[in-house]
Amino acid sequence: MSFLLCLACAATAWQDGPRAEAPAAPAAMDVVVAFEEALTGAIARTEGSVVAIHRDKSENAGETLAVRGKPRPRRVIGDEGRPSRPADDVAISFDFGAGVVIGDDGEILTAFHVVRGATRLIVRAAGRQEFDAEVIAADPRSDLAVIVPVAGPGLEPPDLKPMPIGDSSTLRKGSFLIALGNPFNSAMQDGRAAATWGILSNVARRVVYDPEVWPVLGNDPRARQLPHQPMLLQLDSKLNLGMSGGAVVNLKGELVGLTTTAASPAGYDAMAGYAFPMDPAGRRAVETLKQGKEVEYGLIGITQTDSRGELDARPPNRIDGVAPNSPAAQGELQVGDLFLAVDGTPARDFSELLVAVSSHAPGDKIRLKVLREGRELERTLTIAKYPVKGEVIATARPAAWRGLRVDHRSLLSVGVVPFGPAAPEPQGVAVREVEPGSPADKAGLRPWMTIQEAAGRAVDVPADFAKAVADQKGPVRLMTDRGPITVGP
Incomplete structure (x- = not known):
């Protein structure tokens, strides 16, 4: 009893003793001011990394010419090493977009549709800097491209500030985001990006494919939605004409997405904003393009029919087809299997x-x-290479071996080859390119042949072929789908 009495007295004393006052709730205006400071601070740190891009394009451009290493119209240099035509001539152009500086050497990330088919690219950056640029890599499947300032005698490199890249996979619905770009070509006049802000509406938005916006995909049934489905970020910010290729930034001042207004679907959400995410897969693609290399995607070789509708009771994870000699076939997958997890x-x-x-x-x-x-x-399953359709640009390619470049044989399976779809060989690598007049050309090698052996060693991926021929000095015997071919030194 005495113990309980002591506890009661102690509790009473504690209740009657002095209490620490609870902190006063911040005034509503203080909260608004704090958020405004965070918002304006993020814009101030990042707006200098966003540029305006103007594209000169021939009327029926079937090829992008403003690419490093390709011949294109010569640029006229003024007294200060800048284009001689006034900036006002560029400002009234109707062929424009935006880009984001992401590298210390002036690499600029943009949407491929902003620069596709260009004969010349003119960039206006912060501080009224203006310079010509060229594409070093582009990927039609993700609609991403990286351009760099043209270098040469008499050309001063521009002073560009790269933007740090964040991780969009940490975002949640409701995250505050800022979009920076070149709406209605306003930034081409002074290099100052325009800003808008809002929340993240959806972290994995599926968007209906528009054949007029994405003609490169043709009539591929799988392209009924955008190729990077369903990983587009949906913003409630309204992205006007010219915002494509602009930055989506978090309040830390990090790039978490690249705007692509071409993703507006027909029939609904007509003015919604969409962005390619900087998640791990997106950052891998960006880093690859930044190095001037081709982005490679995985393929396992299963298909679904394109006749599914609301009344179709078939499960959405049912395998309807297995391509011959594909990773799925080699892994003994069957029609009717239901895939569950990767x-x-x-x-x-x-x-x-x-x-x-x-x-x-x-x-x-x-x-x-x-x-x-x-x-x-x-x-x-060992992943094969997905055959990306469209104009793939890569200026940093592996060195040719005696005039020969090879690639994964899975490229033979889906319409990349000029003579139509074919079943790839069960083993080997595909001949991707043969330089005219080279030893490979003289030996009779031709694009889209298959090489199963090199110097007596079986080859199944390009890395196998590179190892097999690396130390060969004299003639090398290759076993192809058309018989043995010997390539001289």
């Missing part, structure tokens, strides 16, 4: 499977879980 991550429909597989590079291995007749099975 490396432990659920894949509930073809879109999620496509994104998971595409995030891997050719040669990677994945664990695919499938359901077959009520039993769960796991198959390990």
Whole structure:
């Protein structure tokens, strides 16, 4: 009893003793001012990294000529090493977009549709800097491209400030985001980007494919939605004409997305804003393009029919077709299997499977879980290379061996070859390019042939071929799908 009495007295004393006053709630205006400071601070730190891009384009341009190493119209240099035509002539152009500086050497990330088909690119940056630029790499599947200032005698390199790249996978619905770009070509006049802000409406938006905006995809049934489905960020910010290729920035001042107004779907959300995300897969693509290299995507070789509708009772994760000699065929997948997960991550429909597989590079291995007749099975598949359609630009390519460049044989499977779709060989690499007059050309090698052996060693991926021929000095015997061919030194 005495113990309980002591506890009661102690509790009473504690209740009657002095209390610390609770902090006063901040005034509403203080909260608004604090948010305004965070918003304006993020804009101030990043707006200098956003540039305006003008494109000169021939009427029926079928090829991008403003590419490093390609001949194109010569530029006229004024007294100060800048284009001689006044900036006002550029400002009234109706062919424009935006870009974001991402590298210390002036690399600028933009949307490919902003620069596709260009004969000349003119960039206006912060401080009224103006310079010509050229493409070093572009990927039609992600609609991303990287351009750099043209270098040469009499040309001073521009003073550009790169923007740090963040991770969009940490964003949540409702995250505050800033969009910076070149609406209505306003930034081409003075190099000052325009800003808008809002919240993230959707972290994985599916957007209907518009054939007029994405003609490069043709009539591919799988292109009914944008190729980077379903990973577009949807913003409630309204992105006007000219915002394509602009920056989506978080309040830390990091690039978390690249705006692509071409993603506006027909029939709904007509003025919604969309952006390519800087998630791990997106950052990998950007870093690859920044190095001037081709972005490679994974392929396993399964298909679904394109006749699914509201009344179709078939599961969305059902395999309807397995391509011959594909990773799926070699992994013994069957029509009717239901795919469940990739490396432990659920894949509930073809879109999620496509994104998971595409995030891997050719040669990677994945664990695919499938359901077959009520039993769960796991198959390990070696990823092949997805045949990207359209104008792939890569100025930093592997060195040719005796005038020969090879690639993954899976490129033979989907319409990349000029003579139409074909079933790739069960083993080997595809001849991608043969330089005219080279030893490979004289030996009779031609594009889209398959090489199964080199110098007596089996080759299955380009890395195998490179190792097999690396130390060869004299004639080298290649076993191809058209018989043995010997390539001289």
